[in-house]
Amino acid sequence: MADTLRRLVGSEACKILQEKLDDWYSNYHINSCDQNLSQCCELIELNSKVQGQLFTILSVTARQGGHYGGIDTIKSRFLPWLGTCFSLSSPEVSPDTSFSILQESMDKEKRLRELTSTQEKEIQVIEAQLTSTRLELDRVKEDLTETQMELEDTKTKSATTLLATEDEILQLRADLRASKEMAAVNERKLNILNEHERQIRLLKDEINLLSTENSLLQNRNPWCENMLKKVEQNEEGEDTFIRLSRSRSTSPLPLSSKSPRASRPSSPFPSLRSESPTSARHRNASRQSRLISCFNDIYVNDRLDAQNLLRRYIDDLEMVQRIIFIATTESFHAAKLAFRQFKLRVRKSLSSCHTGAESLEDAVIDYLVRNLDLYDVQSSVNDVIRAMNVNPKISFPPEVDFILISSFIREVCRIVFAMQTLDPPLDIAFSADGELFNESKYRRSFDSEFSAPLVVYHVWPALIEDDCVVMKGEAVTKRGSLWSPGRSKSRGSSPVRARSASPGRNMSCRSRSPSPVRRSGTPRF
Template identity: 60%
Template sequence: MADSLRRLATTSSFTMLQEKLESWHQDYHVISCDQSLNRCCELIELTAKIQGQLFAILNLTSAEGGQYAGVDILKTRLLPWLGTSFSMTRPSVTDDTSLQLIQDSVEKDRKIRELSFSHGSEMHKMETQLSSTRLQLDSIRADLVDAQKELDETKSRSATTLLATEDEILQLKADLRAAHEQLEAYKRKLNAVDDYEHQVRLLREEVSYLSTEKAMLKERLARSRSPSPLPRLSRPPSPLRTESPTRAQLTNSSRHARLVSRFNDLYAVERVEAQSLLRRYIADFEMVQKIILIAVVESFKTAKLAYRQFKLRVRKTLSSTHFGPESLEDAAVDYIVRNLDLYDVQDSVNGVINAMNVNPRISFPPEVDFALISALIREMCRVAFAMQTLEPSLDLAFATDGELYNDNKYRRSYDSEFTAPLVLYHVWPALMEGNTVIVKGEAVTRRGALWSRSRSRSRSVSPVRSRSLSPTRKLQFNSKRSLSPERLKASHL
């Protein structure tokens, strides 16, 4: 029986019957009457075959149940159905009603299937939403953990920011001091504007003087020319003849004013820039100011030495070919004034940096070089070299820490104690012309300057810089320490 039932299920006879019935229903209004009858007969034959297979299965099933198995079912269901089907009396249920019941049953089955499918889809959607909700919950938990971590980090940063705020306050105070210094520099520049008109008048007078001198020189040159140089050499000099001034003598006043103005600009501009650069690496503001002062003093010393050496070379070169009314000294100075660009300023800058590297008063980070302030050193060497060509030459005033404050040479810095009589340290040197102060310097006065100076000396017995010196620098440094103070001062000059 099981094999017959499996064959009946695999052949899909009812599905084929349903398909043929639907095809007939669709083509009913198109096909002819004979074709419709043929399809109806075909369906009847197919139904009879299916009924024959079902009766065969019924027979096998009842035989498998034994002699008395299934008797009640056959009596209550099969025999009454057979009696009503083959009876000539008309059944109580019409064919239309039976078809309607079959359609209702099919419709209910379809609705049940649809409801089952919709229920399955809704369950799938709910499961999808549940999984997405679980993912969102996990994400929210992760966000909560991250928020907790950020809160802890914010707490730690707030504590760090509180400490950093104090550093910012100190930095703002330093910036305020720098702003005060710039304000003082601008005030000095404003005061220097009043001197420009006086310089313009001097330049105009010098131009008129030069024009007159030029005419006189042309006239004198025309009178002094002769066809042969021998009579001119043998002619006795006239007692009324005076030496003609050189270019250096004629432009002395204008160069003097220009160099003094440039010296003031170095204080107001280049010094402030160098100070800002050093403050990035050195926290001690006093040490920064001392480094700049030592750089200026060493630049003047190096430039003066370079000027003397350059002048000796020029005199030696001109001695064999020089002739004229002016002296050899004046001719050498005039040549230097006309050829200031021949001065090897880079060699002087290197000399200043080498001198600062062995200075025991300077405390400087070993990973940074003094080339940071090479711009200030370069310009100061040029100005100092040009100042030596003036008559008389300009120089820096001698200054030492702990000296008695002189109001004629210096002005006090903004952070000084104005009642203190002694100088703690100098910020900018004074410019001198002989014994006359041309430009005032700047100094810091504090009470107890002598005690602070002695303490700094005791701490500076060994150089505080940890930078290793080259063998040449060590040799120069040891040789300078072995000299007496007079010879050491002469070597610097």
């Protein structure tokens, strides 16, 4: 008996039965009817095995007790339990109660089957609805895919149409810009033609006046002398007559027409009366201030206009500023050369017929001041453009030419030519890339590194008079970029030319005028 009991305890059948009961209870509402019945049958089989082992132990234990051992227990508990067909363990339950319990159990099973069938029907209905919903979802997905494809096609067509429209707009804008530039060029040519015709008429009038004055001087008599005295006394009437017969052009140099020398009819002969040195110095200082103001206006207005015009074709701002600076310096060289040549021709013409107290040099300068319109500025512009075409520091796109900034060069040449008539003349300071930055001659640009000691390139030259700075220029200073690779954008391999002002004028003294005023509100340092 002990061995049988030990095997029952070792098999842990009761523990397994309890675990299966717990598992069945936890999954009862989840399992189907077949699964619940299968687990119930499995538990009954396992319970029957345990009961068989227990009956074996009961039989062995009863035999060990003899004929009368344990008989009371068997009679009071075991036999009544067998008589009730294992349904009740209490001997106090009556047969009617057992029958009612069986009836309730059958009713519960019937209701359970009905609920199960109802649940299965509901599950089928839900599955049918789920299937229809899935079909509808598939159709919606297909419609969404088709809509997306149509949207992509519409986007592609719209983008193509937009690109075509933008190209047309850009082409129209380019045509409009070209038409405006062509109209401006034609208008300038028409103005130049009208100016030439006007100058021809003025020259004819001046020749007539000179011829009359020459005849009066050669055939001088008392009547002529009295007439000349009367003309000198009535100077205001003479000035009015001269202004009507010889009005000055609309040049940015309205200096000579307002000076006392310009108010008299131009003549290669000296004046009949001398003027005081104080008046000459005052007139020279007035013309100097006017020319400096005009040069400042070119820096503020014309330079920025030329820079904006060049930026349409060149993206590099440094290259644009280099082009403008070199155009300015070359304009100084060309205008000074033209002035020397023109001055030699005038001196040669006046040397044979000059008389009077005024020196020949003063007569030449007086004639040059009063006849600035005779300067062939177009020849100097052509010389400047030729010099820029061979300059190795600058380059230009092949589809355009430096003639694009010819109006800027023309204005600079006119100003420089007039500057050479001053005493002493105005010039620009010597400049070279890589030179030590000089606070007295230049101001740093807004994009410079203010701690850098060397000049990378110049934006505008400094204006000097006898080695004294009268107007500061502008330069760019940066660290580590002077000899960096890829900075040279030259057209050829020729060495860099240094054609700035005379090297002897590289010293500067205290500035005698404020620096040029910038158009933008950039703070100056």
